Amino acid sequence: MRVLMPVDHKILASRPAAAVAVALVACLALAACTPDPDEKAPQCPVALLRPDARTLTRYDGRGTDLTNLVLSGRLLDIKGACRGLLGKNTLTARAHVEMVLTRGPAATGRDVDVPYIVAVTRNDQPLDHREYIQHVTFPPNVDTVQVTGNEVMFDFPTRRGLGGQTYTIYMLFALSPEELAANQRALGMK
Secondary structure: OOOOOOOOHHHHHHOHHHHHHHHHHHHHHHHHHOOOOOOOOOOOOEEEEOHHHOEEEEEOOOOOOHHHEEEEEEEEEEEEEEEEOOOOOEEEEEEEEEEEEEEOOOOOOOEEEEEEEEEEEEOOEEEEEEEEEEEEEOOOOOOEEEEEOOOEEEEEEOEOOEOHHHEEEEEEEOOOHHHHHHHHHHOOOO
C-alpha cells in the first residue's frame, strides 16, 4: 500500500500540529504494511550430499584395477541461497554443486559427461528428482579439475507450519547399481 501526499514544508514549519499529523498518518500507513508480528521469514531447505553417492569411481568394464579407471570424482559442497517474502506462500531456492573430477589412465578422450541427480524430499518423502549432465573438457596436461554444476532453481510452497525446513535438497552422482554398492561397501553400509 502506498500513500502519497503532497507536503508543503513551509506550512509544516509554521504549524507543528500539522507536522505531527502528517507523521502520524505516515506511521499508520507503514503499520498497515507490516506483516503479522508472529510470522517469521521462511527458513531455507536443508541441502545435503548423499554420502553413498558423493563419490564416483568409473572403470572401463575390464576390471577394477587403477589401470582400468576412466574417471573418479567427489562432490565437494552445495552452494545456494533462498528467498521468501513474508506473507507470500512461496520460497524460491537456488543451488549448485561443486565437484572435483579426475581423469583416469583408461580415459580415451579429454571430454566427459558426468551425470548427477538433484532430488527433493519433504519430511523424508520423495517429491521430485531430475538428472543433469555436467560436461567437462580436461585441458591438455591436466587430469584433475574442479567444476561447478549448473544452477538449479526450486519454488517451494510454504505456509505457517510448513516452511523450507521441511524440505531437503539432495545432490548425488548418478551411479550404476555396481558403483553404488561399491561406495556403500567402502562406507561400511553393506
